[in-house]
Amino acid sequence: MRILITGAAGMVGRKLIARLAKDGALRGRKITALDLHDIVPPQAPVLAGVDVSIHTGDLSAPGATATLVASRPDVIFHLAGIVSGEAEANFDLGYRVNLDGTRALFDAVRLAAFAPRLVFTSSIAVFGAPFPDVIPDEFHPTPLTSYGTQKQMSEALLADYTRRGFFDGVGIRLPTICVRPGKPNKAASSFFSGIIREPLSGQEAILPVPRSVLHTHASPRSAVKFLFHAAQIDGDAVGPRRNLTMPGVAVTVGEQIEALERIAGAEVVKRIREQPDETVWAIVKGWPTRFEARRGRELGFAAENSFDEIIRAHIEDELGGKIV
Template sequence: MHILIIGAAGMVGRKLTDRLVASGIGGKAVETLTLVDVVPPTAPAGFKGSAHTLTADLSQPGQSEKLVGARPDIIFHLAAIVSGEAEADFDKGYRINLDGTRFLFEAIRQEGLRSPYKPRLVFTSSIAVFGAPFADKIEDTFLSAPLTSYGTQKAIGELLLSDYSRKGFFDGIGIRLPTICIRPGKPNKAASGFFSNILREPLAGAEAVLPVDESVRHWHASPRAAVGFLLHAATLDLEKVGPRRNLSLPGLSATVGEQIEALRRVAGEKAVKLIRREPDAIIQKIVAGWPSDFNPARAVALGFRAESSFDDIIRVHIEDELGGKIG
């Protein structure tokens, strides 16, 4: 089996690669891995198959054709610039998040016109496709009406995915990821980054900045759960999904205050005292336009699973990133 991961140098892409190398997918071994990003991805250690690491920008004409020409069986499209950056740089957001996606989809269509080709395509969307006013819980039938450029770009990608799948050009599924928490590594430009920062840094003994009020509520899942979502989406019988190919995935709804209380239970008061309040009006405005709770009944019925407590999310980070120890 040949698997293409676009956005392979990112956190989720790296973790997905490691899981594929360790366990394969759907009971099958991975024979070929093609890892692509705008920065050089790292070749997987211990992989016995054929691995190709490439640097490419899908928003540049011709790049997608080169990748699709190798006819991968499964394509994970994870590449995007994050919410805060897409909002700050309108042109870059649409070039990367929309043009890059459309070029990929069209390259697959054109490849299939030459001779039959219909890969599974997993597209990472976002809960940012929804905009206020919100119900207490977002149901699977809730209107997609984003209030940010990032959310708009993802929503358009969802529509394209459904249409290209309907026409039989590929077998696509879009998964609306919750905010991934706790993200390892350094802070990025995502407006949602503070949800991870206020836990990750204190667990490592460092100070973190909280730019919003503790009453802010949001929808979360761990990096471990995110990888599980991707693998499940890649092997799911999409006849069971039907024509509505984009799913809101399971997660955990929690306020910032509840996050902090979970940190206190797991790591103690010393860690909590490392959180410094520093309000940021821009981040507050962006976050206020995001949904905070879901009823992802379709995804749950299809077998997608996430954590049920923030204590569990914190423990996943300690196990996977800190060697089981708090710094």
């Protein structure tokens, strides 16, 4: 079993590699080779009996993807991409990396004609307001960002290339990943993780939106589970609609904070400071709230059942089980 991961240096990529290293197998076969790609060198795990190759560079550069798939991996995890804010700020870069890079990878696989399973991380950013109360699987994508447009176009390619038999693709639309480890970043969604992560580490966190804001979350642990399941699922069971909305936990910000108080106590919750930010709220208002994710659940994708579970996963995976 040879596996290629693009975007291997990112948060989800690193966690996926750790899980692959721990399991040692995928689709019932021993992992013998890992090809890890990113724009910066991904960290190579030291694994007995596994041939680990490190690749760097821009996927849209001429010839880059042909080189990358020359080893004919059995499974490709295509996680590479620039984030929403960057794609919005830099139009050319966003289309080059998120659309042209993806198409170049898909075309290299097509031309090499080895038809691997290809798992692509799409995003709920393919959806744009206004929404019904619960967004059904059949709801049309109407992204309100260039990032969402690039993901939507990549999804369309994935479905067509799969229909043509060039590869066996599964696109998974990730909800907001929470609790993201690490530091706050400039993403408008950063506070969803920040209001849990910072108080649990003894630091203050800013809440820029009202507590009534409803949003759907899944833990980094669930994101990795989604990827594993997407790599192993029976392609025939998926059928021609290859892009699946992943399940998640739909909660208000107020419910996030209540869960934090149940788990960590009132003193920890006091570290959240409400400081309304109209700019952030304006962006968040256009985001989807609650998904049906019926097909994803029926196909065996599972997330946490409560926000309490999401917080506990963070404490176990990132804080060694301890709260400051």
